[in-house]
Amino acid sequence: MSRVTFRPDQIEIQVPPGSTLLAAARLAGLLIEAPCNGAGHCGKCAVQVAPEYFDRLTIPPDSRLPPEREEAGWLLACHALVQGDVTVTIPVRRECGLQIVTSGEKRRSVALSPWISKRFMPESCQTYVYAGERLLTVERGDSASDICGVVVDIGTTTLVVALVDLVSGKELASDSALNPQSLHAQDVLSRIRFCAEPGGLARLQGELIAELNRLIAGLAATAGVSRSWIYEAVFSGNSCMLHLAAGVDPAPLGKYPFTPTLTGGEHLEAAALGLAIAERGVVYLPPVISAYVGADITAGILAAELTELSGTTLFIDIGTNGEMILARDGHLAATSTAAGPAFEGMNISHGMRAAAGAIEGVRITAEGEVELDVIGGVEATGICGSGLMDLVAELVSCGVVGASGKFTPAERLPEPLGRRIEKVNGTTLFRISERISLSQKDLRQVQLAKGAIRAGIDILLDERGVTAAGVDRVYIAGSFGFHLREESLLILGLLPPECRGKVSFLGNTSQSGGELLLLSHRLRVELELLTPLVARVELTGRSDFDRIFMKAMGF
C-alpha cells in the first residue's frame, strides 16, 4: 500500500499502488473539485506536488497539463497514479459570490388551493393536517395558520429554495447556493458515472439533502417560522436531479432506451429522504416528459402558460442539456439536445462558473478596444458561459473569427485586435486580458454547444412543419439564458435570424413554475394530465442529424 498525505489538512490515507490521487482523496473524505468526474478534460482537479515526489507518480502522456504548470508541480488528480508515498496539496477553493437567478416569470395568477391543508376542530381542540384527502397528522391546539411549504429548484449547478406561507400564498424568504454535487461531477452524464462508483449515489444524495436542510433552516430562521410548520417541498429540476434527490439510481438515464425510473407526479415521504421539514411532511416531484426533458421544463410550461398562448411559441432552456418545447395553439412538442459543458464555462481554458471574478459580458468598441463586465466588479479571473457567448459573438461581428470558426490571421485585422492574436505552444489564441485568453479549441467547444442547440431547434421546427418565420415568440428560460443578449444569440446563429425582435428572457421558470405547483393542487392535476400528451421528438431518429448539426456549427 502507498501512503498519500493531503495538505493543508495533513490527512493521510493508504491506497493500493495504481490508485488515482482523486480516488485517494475521495477515500479520505476530501473534496477535490472534479466537474468532468475524471474524464480528463475540465482541468479543475489540478493539485500540486513537490518535485521530490514526481517519481512516485505516473501520469499518462495524454493527460498532461501545459509545461509551465507541470514545472510548477501541478498535475491532474484524476489521472495521476500513485506508485509510492506522496504528499499532495489541494488548492483552496476561492470561488465565491455565485450569480444565481432565483426567480422567473409567472405569467398566471393562481387561486390558492395547496395540496397540504389544515383544519382546526374546536370540539377536540386539535388541528388536522391533510395531504389532499389523506390525514397526515393531528396537532394539539389551533395551528391552522402555521402552515408553509418550500419550492426547491435543483439545478445541475445551483440550488434555489423559497419558503412560502400556504395560507397567504406569499413567499417569506428565499436563498440559493451551489449544488454540492457539481464539485464531484458537473454535468448529468458525469453524475450518472459517479453514481456507478461504490457509495456514489448515497454521497450525492446525502450532500444535496444536507445542503437543502441548511438552506431551509436558514429560511425558517429568517422568516421566524418553525421547520415543523413546513409540510411540503416541491422539487423542481431535470430528470437526473430528481432521481438523485430521491436517492434513485439514475443509470437508466444514461443508456438506451433512456427510460427514467421516476416519471414524477408523485409524493414521497420527506423523512425517508432525510429532508428536515415537518416529521410527516411530503415531497412532491412534478411530472417529467422524458429522460432529458424534466420537471424543470414541465414547471416552465406552467409558468410561461404555454398551453394558453395562441400562435407558435418556442421555449428553450439553454444549458449543458438544451431542452425545448414548441407550443402551437395549445399543442406541445418537446426535444432535448446535448450541448456539452461550454455554457457552464467548463472545458474552456479560462472557463469558470458565474461567480465573482468571471467575465460575464464583452464589448469590442469601434476602435478595437475590448471592454469587460466582470461579476462583482473585481479583477477578472476567468470567463463564464454567458461571457463566453458574448465574447464569441463580438469576435464574429468584428471579423476576428470567421464563419468556419477559425481565427482570422493577425495581419488581416486592425492593429488593436491583431495584436491580441498570439501563438502559444502551437495553439492560436485571442488574448482577452493579461491572464485570460480564448483558444481555437475553446472556440470549437462553443461551436459544438451552439450547434447542438440550433440543430435541435431546426429539427423540432421541421418535425412540426413550422418555419422559423412562423415562430411568433421565443422564450429563453433558465439561469444561463437570463444573462444572454438577443443580439449575441442571433450573431452566433444559436437562434435563426427570423427570431429577431421576438425573444423574451423568462429567468428561472423551474422555480416559478414549482411555486405554482406548491400553491395549486389543481395545476398539479392539469400538468399530470398534460405531460403524457406532449409529443416527443427524437433528434437521433433523424438520418440527416449529422448534416444539420454540422451546418449549425458555422457562424
Ligand code: FES
Ligand atoms: S480533468 Fe480531472 S476531473 Fe476533470
